[in-house]
Amino acid sequence: DAKTTQPPSMDCAEGRAANLPCNHSTISGNEYVYWYRQIHSQGPQYIIHGLKNNETNEMASLIITEDRKSSTLILPHATLRDTAVYYCIVVSNAGGTSYGKLTFGQGTILTVHP
Amino acid sequence: DAGVIQSPRHEVTEMGQEVTLRCKPISGHNSLFWYRQTMMRGLELLIYFNNNVPIDDSGMPEDRFSAKMPNASFSTLKIQPSEPRDSAVYFCASSLARNNEQFFGPGTRLTVL
Secondary structure (H helix, E strand, O other): OOOOOOOOEEEEEOOEEEEEEHHHHHHHHOOOEEEEEEEOOOOOOOOEOOOOOOOOOOOOOOEEEEOOOOEEEEEOOHHHHHOEEEEEEEEEEOOOOOOOOOOOOOOOOEEEEE | OOOEEEEEEEEOOOOOEEEEEEEOOOOOOOEEEEEEEEEOEEEEEEEEEOOOEEEEEOOOOOOEEEEEEEEOEEEEEOOOOOHHEEEEEEEEEEOOOOOOEEEEOOEEEEEEO
16 A cells, blocks of 8 residues: 655644645555544544545545645635544555555644634 | 444453444445554554455454454454453444445444453
């Protein structure tokens, strides 16, 4: 599996955009970038995923660089409830030994403050 | 849909006792995953099933751990005998096959004294 690198922590003011970076320089052609988050004392929650195009849903936007070696998760208007650990995960969607195996690293602790 | 259901939510037991954790996946999902989370090791995949068949159990720490999925709506993770180092939060997750959007349950917090 390709590995990811994320900053250990970030702060963001409520109402502002939170931009969470992730490096995945060894990503291979059939691997997707997934983002999950874990709010304190809860199970992880899927946010968004992408292959090479930028993606947007009701929760966030995902920007993937053209060379696919890094990505940024954007929470456009962060709220206090977005305080959580955010995990960037690279995984294949097409079978093989890594399929279905989400490898959670240490993630980024995002703190949204008033 | 009620989401993934886990029971019990909290379990306190003494070293040497058998512990059984239970999981009901989301109806229609055919992949099921068991994870363990500790402060030291983070969130680790223990085992996953596809269509009730164990596909990869390489994350199961040792023979004291076993998991079963007798049908599409129920799975168990058993620890026998339990040890203090097994204390952790155990999560169950489910998904549709060929889809890495996994839905996690609320977890079972296990404390082994």
